[in-house]
Amino acid sequence: MTVLLVDAANVVGARPDGWWRDRVGAAGRLLDRLAGLPGRRIAGPDGEGVVCDGVVAVVEGAARDVPAPAGVRVERATGSGDDALAACAARLVADAVALLVVTADRGLRARLPAGTAVAGPTWLLALLDEIGRAPSA
Structure with missing residues (x-):
């Protein structure tokens, strides 16, 4: 089982869909997905199947006040989102949580605990798109 730790601002910013006109709304839509x-x-991201045991999303700036939907734990960065995500990753790894961090930020990736699995926003957005197209059960 794996927990996804998502750099919400980085994922939202990965698609030029007008998110900059409504950062809070864009973050909320991502959290809902x-x-x-x-x-x-x-x-x-390597093609192997994993069970998503949980999702933790780090939000920052204007998106800090976005509501947390059921099923998503929201970490609200009071300062740097990168600092908050790196600290959260360290806590989860220390608790022996299998972790997959979603970010394209190279500097942030370098700050993660050694051996932390990382995927980019493109992988996550494609996954969410595929799930959105899947027929409901």
Whole structure:
């Protein structure tokens, strides 16, 4: 089982869909989509199947006040989102949580605990798009 730790600002910013006109709304839409992942078996970035045990999303700036949907734990950065995500990753790894961090930020990736699995926003957005097209059960 795996917990996804999502750099929400980085994922939102990965698609030029007008998110900059409504950062809070864009973050909320991402969190709503992430809420469908816990408990689901997904194809990991390496193609291997993993069970998503939980989702933690780090939000910052104007998006700090976005509501947390059921199924998503929201870490609200009071300062740097990168600092908050790196600290959260360290806590989860220390608790022996299998972790997959979603960010394209190279500087942030370098600050993660050694051996932390990382995927880019493109992988996550493609996964969420695929789930959104899947027929409901």
